[in-house]
Amino acid sequence: MTVYFIGAGPGDPELLTLKAQRLIRHCPVCLYAGSLVPGEVVACAPEGARVLDTAAMTLDDTHGEILAAHKRGQDVARVHSGDPSLYGAIAEQIRRLKADNIAYQIIPGVPAYAAAAAALGQELTIPEIAQSIVLTRMSMQSTSMPAGETLENFARTGATLAIHLAVRNMREIERVLIPHYGAECPVVVAYRVGWPDELLIRGTLADIRKKVRAEKITRTALILVGPALDSSRDFRDSALYDPATPHVLRPVVGAKLVEDHNT
Numbered sequence: 001m002t003v004y005f006i007g008a009g010p011g012d013p014e015l016l017t018l019k020a021q022r023l024i025r026h027c028p029v030c031l032y033a034g035s036l037v038p039g040e041v042v043a044c045a046p047e048g049a050r051v052l053d054t055a056a057m058t059l060d061d062t063h064g065e066i067l068a069a070h071k072r073g074q075d076v077a078r079v080h081s082g083d084p085s086l087y088g089a090i091a092e093q094i095r096r097l098k099a100d101n102i103a104y105q106i107i108p109g110v111p112a113y114a115a116a117a118a119a120l121g122q123e124l125t126i127p128e129i130a131q132s133i134v135l136t137r138m139s140m141q142s143t144s145m146p147a148g149e150t151l152e153n154f155a156r157t158g159a160t161l162a163i164h165l166a167v168r169n170m171r172e173i174e175r176v177l178i179p180h181y182g183a184e185c186p187v188v189v190a191y192r193v194g195w196p197d198e199l200l201i202r203g204t205l206a207d208i209r210k211k212v213r214a215e216k217i218t219r220t221a222l223i224l225v226g227p228a229l230d231s232s233r234d235f236r237d238s239a240l241y242d243p244a245t246p247h248v249l250r251p252v253v254g255a256k257l258v259e260d261h262n263t
Helices: 018-026 059-072 091-099 112-120 152-154 168-183 208-215 253-262
Strands: 004-006 031-032 049-051 076-080 104-108 133-137 162-164 186-191 199-202 221-225
Touching: 004 018, 004 091, 018 104, 031 059, 049 059, 059 076, 059 091, 091 104, 112 162, 112 186, 112 199, 133 152, 133 199, 152 162, 152 168, 168 186, 168 208, 168 221, 186 208, 199 208
Parallel strands: 004 076, 004 104, 031 049, 031 076, 133 162
Antiparallel strands: 162 221, 186 199, 186 221
């Protein structure tokens, strides 16, 4: 018997990996986070499967279901939104599985920031503008942040920020980030990416709070901040396909150019 922690992606059932879909179809027990994972994602569970929405369940409740499945020798699909390695709350579940000597595997999924970038039709790492992405969140009512992992510290890098679980704290984001990025720095609030009611709100640090308030967005949103989000900004081509920049798979380009010149 194995517990499979399955990343369901941001919401679109077609963004499930083939492996994730195969395991959901196979497992006679399916526990899914219904507040973030649409029912369509687990609709392929086998006929007669025990399919439970864990939104209102505690850790004891979900582990109790796993223990019962273990006694029956039944595999469990534990389906989480996005990728389970990021804010998936699987660490404490894994700790209990290890204590009870229950096997588990993690099946990665499409993370929200990647789905948001796809929906925007943009790359997040632009040559000489942004080459790093910081995935973070803010404390608010959830677990407190470790010392040093502050929004201000990350802002000092100038990297693209992907801020989770913070749409109710837009005023603080504005206050902290404007001194580092400037008031006109582009911001995108991606609401329920991959769901039918997906909404992408574009703005700047100066006006995004007003736009979010107008749309009455209070949860299930990812905030992207950084100059790389300016789709109209000019930038140099990367060196990846530059004929004058040889690499391990194109080592003779420079020599070939010299040879052609000499002949």
